[in-house]
Amino acid sequence: MERKQISDGVYLTVLPAEQFHRCRISINFIWPATREWATAEALMPLLMERCCADCPDMTLLSKKLARLYGASLSVDGVVNSGSRVLTVAVGGIKDEFALNGEQLSSEYATLALATAFRPYFVNGVFDPEAVEIEKEQLRELIAGEVNEKRGYCIRQARRKFFGDSAAGVERYGYAQEVNGLSSEQVTKAFFRMLCTARIEVMVLGADAAAVEQSVKQALVGLERKPDALPQAFARPAQSEQSFEEPMDTAQGKLCLLFTSGQPQSPEQLSAARVAVALLGGTATSRLFVNVREKRSLCYYCAASYASMMGMLCIDSGVEHQNASAAKKAILEELDALKNGPITEKELNDTKRSLKNQLAAVTDTLQGMENWYFGEILRASLLSPQQVMEQVDAVTKEDVQNVLRTFTLSVSYTLTKGENAHV
Structure with a gap:
């Protein structure tokens, strides 16, 4: 580049x-x-x-x-x-x-x-x-x-x-x-x-x-005075706000948003990538295996992360009557990752999946552009190969330290419930 x-x-x-x-x-x-x-x-x-x-x-x-x-x-x-x-x-x-x-x-x-x-x-x-x-x-x-x-x-x-x-x-x-x-x-x-x-x-x-x-x-001839761009920021930690919106659909939806209280530093980003993938970013993740496959509480359950805003998002498709149970199970899995054991196998499986995704960045022009544009906005300018090396170095302790920074801020449910409120 x-x-x-x-x-x-x-x-x-x-x-x-x-x-x-x-x-x-x-x-x-x-x-x-x-x-x-x-x-x-x-x-x-x-x-x-x-x-x-x-x-x-x-x-x-x-x-x-x-x-x-x-x-x-x-x-x-x-x-x-x-x-x-x-x-x-x-x-x-x-x-x-x-x-x-x-x-x-x-x-x-x-x-x-x-x-x-x-x-x-x-x-x-x-x-x-x-x-x-x-x-x-x-x-x-x-x-x-x-x-x-x-x-x-x-x-x-x-x-x-x-x-x-x-x-x-x-x-x-x-x-x-x-x-x-x-x-x-x-x-x-x-x-x-x-x-x-x-x-x-x-x-x-x-x-x-x-x-x-x-x-x-x-x-030429254009008088420009570029504005400074907003600094990375994160919502401060506070008590959970819970919302329900009535919607007559066959499948309910649940979204949980967590804040780290501050944006992750570039040094923490690879650990955050591994942590979020281990939680809900792959077919071997805790949320997929335990909440979806073993407990059958949802149709899908995925985690994603907005690093510049310190925001973790977990969203799920659920039966309306299972929304509360699915939320409880999701929070239990997050707590277990924060404080419980992480096996070498699941950590290594997650890293392999992440590295496969990173290797695929250069498979398309759009993928390459999206990657480096994101790096430019973060002022990081790392290549996918450099991030792969960082991913390899992430430890179980790094994963848990990142996840412990997150607290639940907002939960939002689309539900048939008569008492739903926004």
């Missing part, structure tokens, strides 16, 4: 991708998430993906991508640890596979940068007609989140967990604000992003020099 700063708040990361026939260029804008701008910022990716100044309608953009041997363009936005992230990505075949010697890397970079920096405007603002169309799409995204019950339960728990903090800002904004959005508001949000965001350009398999030159040209 090669990484350098090319302007104030603008960085270029080049990842080797010799094993692939395709390449990928992504432009990632990162800036502090705020409640005030959330809904306008949520609408931006939908508008930017439609067209740009160089291809001012969807038909022209589709033809452009087809001429580039079926290249792909995507624009997506998320909220990550208190930051809003908007990603413009273009992918396609590498230059050497072009039939007529076209410089595809330059074409990809030009298209990505036009999408990122020069959207299609009408009289200086986003096209009002397009804004109205995409507002309807945004309303559908917000309303449709309840359709996937597992993700909905986790999001509801996170809303209680993060409250009014920046990490709790909604990815898709707020339904009550969508109707009132204007082209002018979304345009202001766009230029605010251009001027204040940190920009991370990632190049995988494309001509890095061509991309760098294109980025520098796109920045």
